[in-house]
Amino acid sequence: MLTAQEALDRLKQGNQRFANGKSSIPDLISKEHRSQLAADQNPFAIVLGCSDSRVPAEIIFDQGLGDLFVIRVAGNIVAPSQVGSVEFAAERYDCAVVVVLGHSHCGAVKATIDTLRNPDQPPSNNLMSIVNRVRPSVEILMQTELKDDLPKLCEHAVRSNVFASVNQLRHGSSVLEHLIEQGKLKIVGAEYSLETGEVTFFDF
Numbered sequence: 001m002l003t004a005q006e007a008l009d010r011l012k013q014g015n016q017r018f019a020n021g022k023s024s025i026p027d028l029i030s031k032e033h034r035s036q037l038a039a040d041q042n043p044f045a046i047v048l049g050c051s052d053s054r055v056p057a058e059i060i061f062d063q064g065l066g067d068l069f070v071i072r073v074a075g076n077i078v079a080p081s082q083v084g085s086v087e088f089a090a091e092r093y094d095c096a097v098v099v100v101l102g103h104s105h106c107g108a109v110k111a112t113i114d115t116l117r118n119p120d121q122p123p124s125n126n127l128m129s130i131v132n133r134v135r136p137s138v139e140i141l142m143q144t145e146l147k148d149d150l151p152k153l154c155e156h157a158v159r160s161n162v163f164a165s166v167n168q169l170r171h172g173s174s175v176l177e178h179l180i181e182q183g184k185l186k187i188v189g190a191e192y193s194l195e196t197g198e199v200t201f202f203d204f
Helices: 004-019 031-037 080-092 107-117 125-139 150-171 174-181
Strands: 045-049 068-072 097-103 186-192 199-202
Touching (some): 004 097, 004 186, 004 199, 080 150, 080 174, 150 199
């Protein structure tokens, strides 16, 4: 079992390899490795990320099969099913770190901004359930000067949404709270840049 810091260092090192075009993934998904994982898994980190097709956690962190327990949902939002998935992995596999991974130009964040700007044209009920999870992170920013600068509004809203999801995981589950209090779990936020391929980890 890796410590939280060791797990974070491994993720950071993997992302640097990916961003520099030196990915080692082909060596990590061999037939032999796949066969070894058939009986069990032992991921070292949990990643709650967005469903965006450009942000596959295993690839951008240069990790192989069985290395990461990944939960993906539009807007990297936190709802009961996501919390339950994190609880399961944190308890079952002794993962010491959870990374909430947002990304630049997030479609769910943009959809939320569009909905708030055009309340007379709401999305479907299902999409609205995602928008409503992102909404608090956007509404507060739309009361500032950012409301007149869409690119900057989106940029700040992505980070605000990551912070909100981290906070919900830290304080919305007695299971996770207990693991944090025991020093067995750390929950952090991060943002992936579609332009550079680099992941920035937030310290808060």
